[in-house]
Amino acid sequence: LAQAFSFSGGRRRAPLIIEPFATMADVLTPATVGEYARTCLAAQSVAVGDLSPVHLEGQLRVREIGGGNINFAFVVEDGMGSAVFVKHAADFIKVLGPEAKLASERMKLEIGVFREFERILGATVAAKFLPRIYVTDEVRMAIVMEYLGSPYQALHQSLLDGQSDVCVAQSLGEVMGLLHSRTHCSVLEPSERERLSSAYKNWRMREIQLEYVFTKFIWKDRRSEHLHQDSDFLANVEELKAAYRGEETADLALLHGDLHAGSVMADGSTGAVKLIDTELAIFGPPGMDVGELLSSYALAFCFRLVAADGDGCDALLEAIGRCWATYSETLAGAGLAPEVAGRAGELAMGFAGCEVARTAVGLAYERSFRLADPTMKAAAELVAFRVGERCIRGRRGRGPELMQEELRLARQQFEAERAAASAGFILVADELAAPPLAGVVAIVGREQTEMPVPLPVV
Numbered sequence: 001l002a003q004a005f006s007f008s009g010g011r012r013r014a015p016l017i018i019e020p021f022a023t024m025a026d027v028l029t030p031a032t033v034g035e036y037a038r039t040c041l042a043a044q045s046v047a048v049g050d051l052s053p054v055h056l057e058g059q060l061r062v063r064e065i066g067g068g069n070i071n072f073a074f075v076v077e078d079g080m081g082s083a084v085f086v087k088h089a090a091d092f093i094k095v096l097g098p099e100a101k102l103a104s105e106r107m108k109l110e111i112g113v114f115r116e117f118e119r120i121l122g123a124t125v126a127a128k129f130l131p132r133i134y135v136t137d138e139v140r141m142a143i144v145m146e147y148l149g150s151p152y153q154a155l156h157q158s159l160l161d162g163q164s165d166v167c168v169a170q171s172l173g174e175v176m177g178l179l180h181s182r183t184h185c186s187v188l189e190p191s192e193r194e195r196l197s198s199a200y201k202n203w204r205m206r207e208i209q210l211e212y213v214f215t216k217f218i219w220k221d222r223r224s225e226h227l228h229q230d231s232d233f234l235a236n237v238e239e240l241k242a243a244y245r246g247e248e249t250a251d252l253a254l255l256h257g258d259l260h261a262g263s264v265m266a267d268g269s270t271g272a273v274k275l276i277d278t279e280l281a282i283f284g285p286p287g288m289d290v291g292e293l294l295s296s297y298a299l300a301f302c303f304r305l306v307a308a309d310g311d312g313c314d315a316l317l318e319a320i321g322r323c324w325a326t327y328s329e330t331l332a333g334a335g336l337a338p339e340v341a342g343r344a345g346e347l348a349m350g351f352a353g354c355e356v357a358r359t360a361v362g363l364a365y366e367r368s369f370r371l372a373d374p375t376m377k378a379a380a381e382l383v384a385f386r387v388g389e390r391c392i393r394g395r396r397g398r399g400p401e402l403m404q405e406e407l408r409l410a411r412q413q414f415e416a417e418r419a420a421a422s423a424g425f426i427l428v429a430d431e432l433a434a435p436p437l438a439g440v441v442a443i444v445g446r447e448q449t450e451m452p453v454p455l456p457v458v
Contacts, residue, residue, distance in 0.1 A: 026140065027072070027088070027090045028072060028074070028086065028088040028090075028140070028142060030062045030063070030064050030074065031062075033062050033074045033076060033086050033088070034059075034060040034061070034062045034076055035060075036086070036140070036142070037054075037060065037076040037084060037086055037144055038056050038060060040134075040135045040137065040144055041053070041054065041056060041084070041134065041135065041144065042056055044134060044135050044144075053082060053084050053134060053146070054076065054077070054078040054082045054083060054084055055078040055079075055080050055082065056078075058078070058079065059079065060076050060077065060078055060079075061076070061077045061078075061079060062074055062075070062076050062077075063075050063077075065085075066366060070089075070106075070279070071087055071088060071089050071090070071107075071277075071279070072087070072088045072089075072090060073085065073086070073087050073088070074086045074087075074088075075147055075149075083147040083149060084134065084144050084145065084146070084147050085131075085144070085145050085146065085147040085148070086142060086143070086144050086145075087107075087142060087143045087145070087277075088107075088140070088141065088142040089106055089107035089110075089141040089142070089279070090141075106141075106204070106205060106279045107138070107141040107142065107143070107279065108138055108141075109200075109202060109278075109279055109281065110143070110277075110278050110279040110281075111136045111138065111143065112199070113200075113256075113278040113279075113281040114130060114133055114278065116199075116254065117129075117130060117179065117275075117278070118130065120178075120179060120182050120183060120254070121175075121178060121179070121182075125178065128272070129171075129175045129273060129274060129275055130274060130275060131145045131146040131148060131265075131274050131276060132145060132146035133145045133146075134146070148265040148274055148276075151267045151268075151269055151270075152265040152266065152267050152272075152274065153265065153266060153267075153268070154261070154262060154264070154265060154266075155168065155261035155262075155264040155265065155266040155273070155296070156260070156261040156262040156264075156296060156367060158261075158266060158268060159261055159296060159297060159299075159300035159316070160300055160303055160304075162304055162308060162311055162312030162315075163268050163312075164297070164300070164312060164315040164316045164318075164319045165266070165268040165271060165319070166315075166318055166319050166322045167268075167270070167271025168266045168267075168268060168271050168272075168273055168319070169297075169318075169319035169320070169322045169323035169326075170271065170322050170323065170326045171266075171271050171272065171273045172264065172273055172293060172323055172326075173322065173323040173324065173325065173326030173327035173328075173329075173330065174326050174327075174330055175273065175275065176256075176259070176286075176289050176290060176293070176327050176330075177326065177327045177328075177329070177330025177331050177333075177334070178330060178334075179253070179254060179255075179256070179289075180253040180254075180255075180286040180289070180331065180344075181253075181330060181331050181333075181334035181335075181336055182334070183196060183253045183254035183283075184251075184252070184253040184286070184336060184340060185249070185250065185251070185252045185253065186250070186336065186337070186340065187334075187335075187336070193252075196254055196283045197246075197252070197283045199283075200254060200281055200282050200283040200284075201282070201283070202257070202280065202281060202282045205257070205279065205280045205282075206244065206245065206282060209244065209257075209258075209280065210241055210244065210245075212358065212363060213351075213354050213355060213358055214237055214240060214241050214244070214354050216358060216363050217354065217357045217358035217360075217361050217363055218234070218237065220361075220363070221361040221362075221363075223360075223361055223381075223382070223385060224357070224361065224385075227389075232393075233389075233392065233393060236350065236392055236393065236395075237350075237354065237392065239350075240347065240350040240351060240354065240392075243284075243285045243287070243288075243347055244284060244285065244288060244351070245284075246282070246283065246284050246285070248285060248343075251285050251286070251340070251343050251344075252283050252284060252285065253283070253284075253285075253286045254281065254282075254283055255281060255282050255283070255284050255285075255286065255288055255289045256275060256278055256280075256281060256289050257278070257279075257280035257281040257282045257284070257288065257289070258277060258278075258279075258280035258292065259275070259289045259292045259293045260292045260293065260295060260296045260355065260367065261293070261296030261297075261300075262277070262296075262366070262367055263275060263276055263277040263278075264276070264293075285343075285344070285347050286340070286343075286344040286347075287343065287344040287345065287346065287347025287348040287350075287351055288347070288348075288351050290324070290327060290344055290345070290347075290348035290351075290352075290400075291347065291348035291349065291350065291351030291352035291353075291354075291355065292351060292352070292355055293323065294320055294323065294324070294348060294352050294400055294403060295351075295352040295353075295355035295356050295359070295388075297316050297319055297320050297323075298316075298320075298352060298356050298384070298387055298388075298391075298403055298407060299355075299356055299359055299360075299367075299369075299384055300312075300316055301313050301316045301317070301407050301410075301411075302356075302360075302380050302383045302384040302387060302407075302410070303369060303371075303380055303384075304316070305380070305383060305410065305411055305414055306371075306376055306379045306380040306383060306414070307371055307376060307380060310411060310415070313407075313411060316407075317404050317407060317408070320400055320403060320404055321400070321401075321404065323400075324345070324399065324400040327341070327344075328341045328345075331344075342399070345398070345399025345400060346395055346396060346397065346398060346399060347395070348399070348400065349391045349392070349394070349395035349398055349399065349400065349402050349403060350391070350392050350395045352388070352391055352403060353387075353388040353389065353390070353391030353392035353393075353395065354388065354392065355388070356384050356385075356387055356388030356391065357384070357385050357388030357389060357392070358388075359384065360380075360381040360382070360384035360385035360388060361381065361385065362381075369381060369384075383410050383414060386410065387403075387406050387407060387410050390406045391403055391406060394406070
């Protein structure tokens with residue numbers, strides 16, 4: 001059966017049962033999702049007495065939304081200025097195709113997380129940070145929710161466009177701090193801790209993250225060959241994996257679990273944010289959320305440094321600082337020990353480093369750098385890979401100030417070498433790096449030998 005609920009005035013109405021009209025095996029497509037949304041919303045409107053968020057008479061227009069790696073997403077519009085967002089979990093990973101099987105029941109966890117977050121935050125605060133949910137369908141594995149159109153924009157794109165608002169960063173620090181401080185294991189009763197630990201193991205999705213975030217960037221790309229025999233670096237990453245698996249049992253909280261900028265809709269004019277895409281939620285180390293989020297700011301910095309002559313980079317640095325300061329203050333205000341924020345910051349640098357490095361070698365798929373000029377793309381990827389590697393190496397005893405330092409260093413090196421180049425585009429040299437990193441430059445250079453403008457290596 002499908003279960004539907006709506007939010008009204010910050011209150012969630014009681015769940016109700018509606019008859020399903022499709023099997024779980026059916027995959028929603030642009031050709032079918034309009035009628036699906038019409039049927040669900042009509043049933044929901046009749047059952048709870050709410051007006052439908054879109055006009056159901058007449059033709060509904062559908063457009064598919066890109067940017068996600070795992071699920072299908074659509075906007076359904078009524079032609080009169082109203083729209084809803086439909087998210088659908090098929091039984092495979094979208095970007096890898098039907099052969100990459102993944103249980104569609106993950107959508108049940110996402111539905112549960114939205115309800116859990118509302119309970120944790122309270123209705124009023126939840127309405128501030130979460131989209132409004134109209135229908136949840138645990139047969140078709142789909143959610144019909146508020147469409148966050150203008151003035152909201154995906155934060156991922158805003159950052160790449162050079163629109164980094166400190167109020168948005170502050171809002172993100174606040175909501176992370178609220179969720180983590182209210183569910184941190186140090187403040188929970190044993191029974192509640194056990195409940196969250198059991199409900200949010202999410203092992204299948206953790207396995208995907210362990211492979212795609214923490215492992216593939218080391219072993220599946222030639223640019224990281226210098227790491228294969230680096231025992232200190234590999235041990236560092238293994239420690240991060242252990243933390244992500246929840247083995248640091250004194251440092252666990254309920255996490256969004258995939259809180260990069262693609263999981264945030266933001267209104268830069270007001271600083272308002274809404275969190276989406278919670279199917280990777282876990283009871284795990286708070287630094288994971290912090291690191292995933294800050295990795296997006298670091299990646300945008302590398303992108304803007306190369307593609308936009310550094311325009312907007314200072315604002316990104318400021319946003320990193322504001323987000324972290326607000327997060328730390330929120331934890332402290334909730335009475336958590338300073339060590340909780342300290343450990344979160346240290347792990348965040350490692351988690352962020354892994355995310356930055358894997359994105360730099362193209363393993364973030366939809367969120368990888370999209371630059372038409374292959375020389376420029378290679379340069380941005382190399383700058384990002386080095387920043388990620390340094391954050392992993394230098395994380396112990398540090399926090400997000402390490403990321404800011406490494407980004408400033410990357411800019412200084414990049415600008416100095418570009419200024420020294422007599423022609424063409426030059427990759428960032430790294431005089432302080434171990435010799436293997438020079439091999440990364442050489443590999444990228446060899447891959448670009450067919451370019452009309454060569455990549456000089458300094």
